[in-house]
Amino acid sequence: MLNFYACAVEDILMKRRSLRRELTSREGLQELRVAVLGGSTTEELVNFLELLLLAEGFQPVFHQSEYGRFYEDAVHDPQALIDFQPQVVYVHTSCLNIRKLPPLGSTEAELAGCVQAELARYREIWDALEKLGCQVIQNNFELPPHALLGNMDAVAAGGQSRFLMQLNVAFAQEAAGRSKLLVQDVHGISAHLGLRHWFDWPRYFSYKILLTAEANLELARSLNAMIRALYGKSRKVLVLDLDNTLWGGVIGDDGVEKIQIGRETPVAEAYTAFQEYCLALRNRGVLLAVCSKNNEDVAKSGFAHPSSILKFKDFSCFKANWEPKHENLLAIARELNLGVDSFVFIDDNPAERAIVEAQLPSVAVPEVGNDVSKYAQFIDQGRFFEPVSLSKEDLERAALYAGNSQRAEQATRFADYGEYLDSLEMTAEIDVFKPVYLERIAQLTNKTNQFNLTTRRYTLAEMEAAAKDRNTIGLYGRLTDRFGDNGLISIVLGRGEGRVLHMDLWLMSCRVLKREMENAMLDVLAERARARGLETIVGYYLPTAKNGMVADFYSRLGFSLAPAPPGLAAGATMWTLDLAAYTQQNTHIKVLEFAHA
């Protein structure tokens, strides 16, 4: 059978009738009466929707309004609709069905008037349909096919884009107060596909079909997901493989230290982003489960990795063993007391996907490929977890995380910068180099150019040697704030000679500039240096084309400029700090203390 979540229009079109025959012949289909009131020709949309609903176990029966008579058939002449006794009525309209667009020279008040007038017409439709006791699905609007005013079309009160966006907001507000009305987000669906692939003008002028077949298929998929959700058939569990699905690498072979997760490499970042997506699903009520071929202890250790977003406790069920995956899925279903038809299974391995698909056809197995950067997109496109309402609890959890933009927005609202820094609730982990981080540490020396005092590059082997050398003090810093984990972002490395610590490296990622992380690093460095009986720290600034931003770095940290010794490169400066007089500088970051080296 076709994978209806992802197949192309061609796959359906060429064998629609045979697919229909095959699906209709199945037993136990549930009748579903769907009326479609269209502002343009809706047959193609209905043909697609029929197949999708059949594949979900519905036996759909359709009624379609006369061409373009969505308003009349609902409000003035509803007998045919009443006789049909629909369970679901879909009102399918487009921006071409708007009765009165605001004139170009509109004021804000006139724009608001036009929005209210159009809304009033739809209220009539919804009032009439709600009286039939059926569920109403109304789409909102795509942007107009042409932006007459260019960018201003979205800004000026007389812009059509502006009007449609405003009308969409009005629809959303109205839907909040109507229990029988659901809004289908055509604005979003058309944006995902692209307006150039949305409108089909030759077909519109020839047959009054406004949209491309691709657009109609996407509309049908979204309607199918909404109807599934209305009948409690949305999926509930995301079942995840581990190796090369939730992290890069094979944990059993590579060890937890070598799996790719965190902020250290592009691939690691992509796995982190996917874990964040999974966590976001969990936070809105989707259950997570693991189904992996691994030893259980080894599998669990992956979630103890310091950079893992997902923790063991986030999973409602955890199956890591060497049994076939379809058997583990059945075991998960038993433990959770849910059917496998509520499962979505994600695995990078096509062989595992194939066996699950064959053995348990009711499990959704999207073809996610093996590129982690696209997993979330495939899950999203499948519309597996479509909700029709959000509980209060869901909403509270959903508000948790938002990222950098929120951080920037907050900075504007504080009395002073220190208050802002405090509000970030920053926690730093600063400690001597650990084996698990050496690769990232060496890598940082090679890719940091701006906030880098000496720009000395280290290979992994050199860094391993430096870490073992008893005369060095090497510290890494990780910074977490209330918006998330910034990862390992700073390194200092000094070599002791007599009573002096010479700074070989001092660098930091620019993503944590102006957080006083450098002060926190110096605090820990000074403490460790004193503990070893050192009296002075000597810092060097070696200028490059890119590191001008740290020319006065040591001065800002309270170091004194020292006479340049012979042999120091031209333009380079040397700075000293007396440890006896040093006092702690960081006041905004909570530093996690570890056992002293």
Place this chain on the structure above:
Amino acid sequence: MPDLSPDGVLAELQPIFREALNSPKLTVTRKSNALNTPNWDSLAHIELIEMVERSFKVKFALGELQDLKEVGDLVDLVVEKAAKKG
């Protein structure tokens, strides 16, 4: 490489017509049209054109759609458009 001669295209069109017009035993000729062929109504026509465009990977312009009177016109148009594309 599909046969893009007029006869080759006509042969390729047969299964498409059978599916679009829901007539498993149908065989169309160059002279077939909506009046002399069962089930060839406007909705079937829309589906038919969509399938032809996708099978031959061509896209008909508005004027070309309007000028189609019988299967022969469709065959010639596909031959012409496919040749231009190649």
